[in-house]
Structure formats: C-alpha cells, structure tokens
Amino acid sequence: MKEYKTQVVVIAAGPAGLSAAVQAAEDGAEVIVCEKAAAVGGAANMGMGPLGIGTKYQKQQMIDISVEKAFHMFMEYTHYNVDARLIKKYFEQSADTIEWLEDMGVEFEGAFRYFPKSEATWHIVKTDTGIGPRAASFMNKALYAKAQELGVTFLLETPVKKIIMEDGKVAGVLATDKNGEEITIKCKAAIIATGGAGSNKELIKEETGFTHGKDLFSFAIPGLMGEGLRMAWEAGADKLPVRIEMAASIEGTDELPGSVANVFGQPNLLVNKHGKRVMNEDYMQNVTYLANVVSHQKDKVCFSIVDSSIVKYYVRNGVDNVSLVRTNPDVSDFYEGIELAQDNGNPAFYIADTVEQLAERMGIHPDALVDTVDEYNDYCEGVDEEFFKEKKYLRPLSKGPFYAAQVRAGGYGTVGGIRINENCEACDKDFEPVPGLYAAGADSCNIYDDSYMFLLPGNSMGYAVNTGRIAGMSAAEYVEE
Numbered sequence: 001m002k003e004y005k006t007q008v009v010v011i012a013a014g015p016a017g018l019s020a021a022v023q024a025a026e027d028g029a030e031v032i033v034c035e036k037a038a039a040v041g042g043a044a045n046m047g048m049g050p051l052g053i054g055t056k057y058q059k060q061q062m063i064d065i066s067v068e069k070a071f072h073m074f075m076e077y078t079h080y081n082v083d084a085r086l087i088k089k090y091f092e093q094s095a096d097t098i099e100w101l102e103d104m105g106v107e108f109e110g111a112f113r114y115f116p117k118s119e120a121t122w123h124i125v126k127t128d129t130g131i132g133p134r135a136a137s138f139m140n141k142a143l144y145a146k147a148q149e150l151g152v153t154f155l156l157e158t159p160v161k162k163i164i165m166e167d168g169k170v171a172g173v174l175a176t177d178k179n180g181e182e183i184t185i186k187c188k189a190a191i192i193a194t195g196g197a198g199s200n201k202e203l204i205k206e207e208t209g210f211t212h213g214k215d216l217f218s219f220a221i222p223g224l225m226g227e228g229l230r231m232a233w234e235a236g237a238d239k240l241p242v243r244i245e246m247a248a249s250i251e252g253t254d255e256l257p258g259s260v261a262n263v264f265g266q267p268n269l270l271v272n273k274h275g276k277r278v279m280n281e282d283y284m285q286n287v288t289y290l291a292n293v294v295s296h297q298k299d300k301v302c303f304s305i306v307d308s309s310i311v312k313y314y315v316r317n318g319v320d321n322v323s324l325v326r327t328n329p330d331v332s333d334f335y336e337g338i339e340l341a342q343d344n345g346n347p348a349f350y351i352a353d354t355v356e357q358l359a360e361r362m363g364i365h366p367d368a369l370v371d372t373v374d375e376y377n378d379y380c381e382g383v384d385e386e387f388f389k390e391k392k393y394l395r396p397l398s399k400g401p402f403y404a405a406q407v408r409a410g411g412y413g414t415v416g417g418i419r420i421n422e423n424c425e426a427c428d429k430d431f432e433p434v435p436g437l438y439a440a441g442a443d444s445c446n447i448y449d450d451s452y453m454f455l456l457p458g459n460s461m462g463y464a465v466n467t468g469r470i471a472g473m474s475a476a477e478y479v480e481e
C-alpha cells in the first residue's frame with residue numbers, strides 16, 4: 001500500500017477544502033488535499049459568489065449592512081437556536097475573506113441582493129463573460145492556483161474512506177487513488193469538507209423524510225454522498241441534524257426556454273391541492289420560504305397560476321421581478337415554451353380554457369378553485385384581505401386560456417451533521433474537540449436552524465470559504481503545537 005506523510009490532510013477540494021488548504025499552508029503547515037472528483041471546486045463551480053459583510057463594495061455602494069445588523073438579523077431568524085460564537089466569527093471574518101480572495105486575483109462585480117427583500121451581501125465573482133451562473137468557478141481556480149503556489153499537494157480522483165485514529169487522536173486517513181489502489185496518508189490533522197449528502201437519496205430519506213425525485217427535487221452536484229459525515233461520526237464527532245438547504249423549483253423547466261420558469265416564478269396566484277391560497281405571494285422570490293410553504297401542503301405541491309391577460313402583460317412589459325439568476329425580463333418565447341412542455345408530455349404544466357377545467361386537470365375540486373379565483377379577483381379591485389399582498393402584484397385572472405405549473409420543494413443539497421465549535425474543531429458528545437479533527441463547509445453547516453437564510457445571500461458559499469479558513473488556521477496551529 002502506498003503511503004504518504006504530511007501534517008494536514010484536507011478531505012475534498014470544494015470552496016471549504018480549498019480555502020482550508022490555502023490558509024493552513026499560509027500558516028506554515030504541510031498540506032495534502034484528497035479530492036474524489038477529477039476537478040476541484042465542488043458545487044461552488046455552479047454558483048456565483050460568497051457572502052461578505054462590511055466589505056469595501058458595500059461601503060462604496062452606500063449599502064447599510066454591518067456585522068452587528070447581520071448578526072442580529074441572523075440570530076432572530078434562527079431563534080438563537082444556533083452557535084452565536086461561530087456566526088459572529090464567520091461574519092466578522094467575511095469582509096477580510098473577500099480581500100484575501102482578491103489578493104489571489106479574484107475580482108468581484110460588487111455586492112448584490114438575491115431578491116428585493118434580501119440584503120446586498122452576495123459578492124458575485126467577476127468573469128470574462130459577465131454576471132451569470134458558474135462565476136464562482138473563477139474563485140475556485142484562483143484558490144487552486146494559490147494552494148499549488150504554496151506547495152500544497154493535490155491528489156485528484158482520490159476519495160477518502162476513513163479517518164485513522166490512534167490514542168483518540170487523528171493519525172492519518174485511508175483513501176483510494178485513481179487506480180483504485182488503497183493509500184494511507186499519515187497526518188496529525190484532518191479537515192473534513194465533503195459538501196454534505198445532497199445526492200444520497202437514502203441518507204436524505206432517513207435524515208429528513210423527503211423522497212428525492214418525488215417530493216424533493218435536489219439540484220446538488222453528483223458525488224455528494226455524505227462520506228465526510230460518516231467518517232466524522234465514526235471518528236467520534238457528535239451527530240447533529242442533517243437538513244436540506246431548501247430552494248423551491250418549478251419542475252421540468254430545465255429543458256424549456258427560461259421564460260417558462262420566469263413567468264411561473266413571479267408573485268402570481270399560488271394555490272394548494274385544496275384550491276386555497278397558502279401565502280402572500282410577494283415572498284415567492286425567497287425560494288426557501290416558498291419551499292417551506294410547499295412542503296407543508298398536501299402531496300407537497302402548489303400551483304402557480306396565470307391567465308392569458310397576465311401572460312400578455314408579462315410578454316409586453318417584461319416580468320415584474322428579475323434576479324441575478326433569472327436576469328432576463330423578456331418572456332416573449334413563453335408560448336413556445338409552454339407548447340414544448342405540452343408536446344413533451346411534461347406533467348408539471350397545465351393549460352385550460354376555463355378555471356374549472358384547469359382545476360380538474362390539476363386534481364383540485366373545481367368549485368374550490370373557482371371560489372378562490374373569484375375572491376382573489378375581488379382583492380385585485382381593493383386590497384388583499386387574506387394575505388396582504390402588495391397591490392402592484394394583484395392582477396385578476398379572468399381570461400382564458402389559463403396556465404399553471406407545479407411548484408415543488410427543491411434543494412442545493414444538505415447542510416449540517418458534524419458538531420463543530422467556533423474554531424471548526426469537530427466536537428464529541430461532551431462538546432470536547434476530537435484531537436486533530438476539523439470540519440468546514442456544508443458538512444458542518446449547522447447554522448441555519450430549520451431554514452436556509454436567504455435574506456443574507458451568498459451565505460452557504462460564504463460559510464464554506466470562511467469556515468474553511470478557520471479550520472485551516474486551527475489545524476495549522478494544532479500541528480505546530
């Protein structure tokens with residue numbers, strides 16, 4: 001069996017692992033990174049950027065967000081059901097981390113909101129093709145280059161299987177190399193950063209009760225099987241709840257023009273299987289809230305409904321709300337898109353000439369939906385007495401054809417599972433650090449309580465990069481001692 005020796009092994013090269021490797025190497029440690037995939041970057045290659053609070057961009061843009069304000073918001077949102085010390089440390093470090101990344105050559109477009117009611121904490125990475133998905137892959141490239149410059153060794157296609165413990169302390173890791181041969185790496189410290197279990201259907205079912213592909217449509221990258229969680233628990237770390245980082249989705253829109261998701265993602269009339277409204281639809285843009293609402297309904301489904309005059313309005317004027325993810329207000333190819341969905345036999349979309357027919361197709365009692373639509377149309381002439389929806393989004397549904405789409409719970413993957421303290425030391429049931437064991441990123445992300453905190457966007461990549469750095473600092477200090 002091939003054997004390596006180093007001071008710190010970083011398990012995985014997503015943003016948490018990459019940041020941990022760079023930081024530990026900067027602090028003088030000898031580091032080997034084992035990554036299961038053939039490339040580095042993990043899920044963050046799909047995303048756009050991390051959170052920063054109190055950054056120079058926010059100051060330049062006159063955005064009023066401070067560590068104090070964000071901390072209060074966060075603690076109230078989570079009902080203080082989380083580790084205040086870790087959150088404070090993460091937020092406090094986040095502005096420095098933006099500059100730390102810039103020192104490696106990462107550039108940022110500025111600080112952005114995800115949706116109107118969120119804060120501008122999302123630091124979108126600049127690319128050579130403008131703002132858009134996958135921008136953060138540029139950040140990962142810079143981290144990778146910096147780590148290599150600092151002498152970090154990367155073993156790609158090398159999944160870690162086990163943490164070797166001796167006398168209660170980390171003594172090495174067991175992995176398989178790209179030829180399937182077992183290797184051991186002797187080390188004093190191991191940092192686990194394997195990104196959670198977003199593609200592990202069994203673990204998701206067991207831990208959260210959701211059935212992936214039925215009532216949950218996760219868009220996690222492949223390969224996130226919760227191996228880091230298992231290894232940490234086996235090595236003595238305490239097990240905390242594993243949760244879904246919720247984001248609602250309109251199923252089947254990936255194969256259709258973006259206008260379809262864009263139209264149905266607007267604050268339209270939203271009903272459940274009983275034909276009843278379930279929320280103030282202004283908040284649909286917060287996809288975590290929307291996923292929570294959907295998860296509480298019969299069959300875990302809701303329907304976003306528009307009539308032809310609303311579609312006409314959107315086509316003529318552009319949709320009400322765009323985001324950095326759905327940037328284009330132009331939905332002029334909506335009709336082609338919905339026709340394509342029908343031709344493909346996509347069961348998530350419905351068209352009908354009357355509200356009654358639409359209800360029947362959606363499996364809702366027609367009288368119930370007719371009553372809801374009548375009531376909603378009355379609110380459109382006055383005020384929304386039911387859920388206080390903003391007047392500007394209240395548009396009556398009266399002209400067929402009517403269009404509807406299923407809205408389902410979705411998720412970026414899982415968060416949480418390994419107990420850590422504010423130094424990212426993995427801790428046992430007695431809250432004592434397991435000597436030499438650290439965790440960062442999604443594997444250790446127990447900070448949202450029951451719902452992802454989208455009001456401060458960039459939060460999960462921000463958490464990954466910042467806890468990666470904290471774990472790197474702690475591990476370097478430990479091996480030096």
Ligand SMILES: Cc1cc2nc3c(=O)[nH]c(=O)nc-3n(C[C@H](O)[C@H](O)[C@H](O)COP(=O)(O)OP(=O)(O)OC[C@H]3O[C@@H](n4cnc5c(N)ncnc54)[C@H](O)[C@@H]3O)c2cc1C
Nearest residue numbers: 012014016036042043044047048160195441442458460461
């Ligand atoms: C489409 C999409 C868009 C997103 N956009 C944003 C955004 O703009 N802002 C934001 O804040 N968040 C965003 N996120 C979430 C964010 O990307 C994640 O929170 C973040 O990447 C988590 O970082 P991580 O390092 O913990 O894990 P990951 O990035 O998931 O990386 C985990 C790595 O572990 C490797 N691995 C797994 N098992 C092993 C093993 N046994 N041995 C070795 N390696 C292993 C995997 O191959 C992977 O490379 C997005 C997510 C998705 C899916």
